[in-house]
Amino acid sequence: MSGIKHFFDVFINSLDVFIEGFKITINLSVASLIIAFIIGLFFAILKISNVKILQWIADAYIWVVRGTPLIVQIFVLYYGLTEIILLDKFWAGVAGLAFHSGAYIAEIIRGAIQSIDKGQTEAGRSLGMTSGLTMRRIILPQAFRRAVPSLGNQFIIGIKDSSLVSFIGMQELFGVASTQGSNNFDYLPFYLTVAVYYLIIVLVLTVLVNMLEKKMAQSD
C-alpha cells in the first residue's frame, strides 16, 4: 500500500517537470508526423509513378529505413545534422523521427491509393480531368479515408518512438523520467509515471482517430 501511495506522491510532485517533457514530446511528435506525412505522400507518389528510376529511389529509401534500427537513424542524423549543418537537437530529433515514420506512411498511402478502383481514375479522366487533378480530387480523398486506421496506428507508434530521442539528450517525457529516476535513485515510480502520460496521449489520439473514422464513414 505504501508503494502505491509513494507512486501517487511522485506523480503529483513531478507534475511540473513532466509537463515540460510532455510539451516537448507533443512538439516533437506533431512536427515529425506532419513532416513524415509529407515525406510519405511524396514517396508514395514516386512508387506509383510509372517512372522506374523514381520507383527505385522510393524503394531505396524504404529499404534503408526498414533495414536499420530507429536509434541508429536518430544517432546518424543527429551527428550528421548537428555537426554538418548545425541543426539544433530538437530539429535533429524531428528529422530522425520523420525520416523513419515517413517510410511506413509511404507504404500505407501507396497501398491505399492502389486499393482505389481503377474505374475512379477512368471516370475522372473521361470527364476531362488531368491525371494530377484526378489524383488530388478523386483518388487521394478516398485513399486517405481508407488509410485513416493505419495512419492512426502509425501515428501512435511515432509518438511512442519519440522517446528514443532522449538518447540524444532531449528532455522529453522519457528523458525526464530517466533523469528524475536517477537523480532520486528511485526508478520505478518515475517510469510508471511516464507510462501513464503515454497512455493518456495514446488514448486521446485513439478517440480522435475513431471520431474521424466515424465522420468519414458518412458517405458509405
Next chain:
Amino acid sequence: MSENKEMIKVEKLNKSFGKLHVLKDIDMTVKESDVVVLIGASGSGKSTLLRCLNFLEIKNDGKIVIEGEQIEQRTHDLNKVRERVGMVFQHFNLFPHKTVLGNIIEAPTQVKGIKKEQAIKEGKVLLDKVGLGDKYNVYPSTLSGGQKQRVAIARALAMKPDVMLFDEPTSALDPELVGEVLSTMKDLAEEGMTMVVVTHEMGFAREVGDWVVYMHDGKIVESGRPKELFDNPKEERTQEFLSSIL
C-alpha cells in the same frame, strides 16, 4: 444514315495489348445525332473500340477524327478532347466520397472553371431530367444501380459533350432496373445527342439505334440499319451471333 456532319470518323484503327491484337483495321463513321450501337460477343473488341474513341486506350495505328479534327496523342491535349466526348461506364464509377450533386459539378467547376452556383443550378436541371431531382444531396451508396447509372449519365452530360459513349451501361444492373436507364438513354437520343453504345440489349439497338455494328474477333463483320441487320443479316457469323442471343 442521316445527312448530318461526321462526328467521329475512324479509319484503319488498330490496337494491341502486348501480343493480343484486339482491334484490326476498324473503319467506322458516326454522324451527328446518330445512335450507333456496337454489338458482339465478349472479347470481340467493342469496348476497346469505344475506349479508343475517348483515348482511355491509345490506338497503335490508324486515324481517329473527331468533329473534323484528326486527334493524335502527340499533338493534342487529350483532356480537351475528353471534355467533348462523355462516357458512361458499366460499373457507374461514381465518386463515392461526393454527393450526387458533388459528382455532377466536379468536372464543370474543376475543369471548365464554371462558378459553383451556376454548376449547381445546371446540375439540378440535369438531375430532374434523369428523374432524380430529389436525390441531389445523398451519397451514391444510398442509390440503386439504376439510379447510380442515371446519375453517371447526368455527370457526363454536365460537361455538355458533343458525343456520349456508353460502355455496357446496363450490364451490371438487376433486370428490373435496366428499363429506367434505357429510357433515359432513349430520351437523350430523341433530343439529338450523338451516341455510341456498346450493349447486349438488342431491343434497345433495334428501337433506338440508327446504325448497328456487329464485331467479331476485333473486326467489324457487318453493319447496317437495325432492321436490315437484325432481320436480314448477310454474314454467316452475324446470323450465328444473332440466333445465339435472340
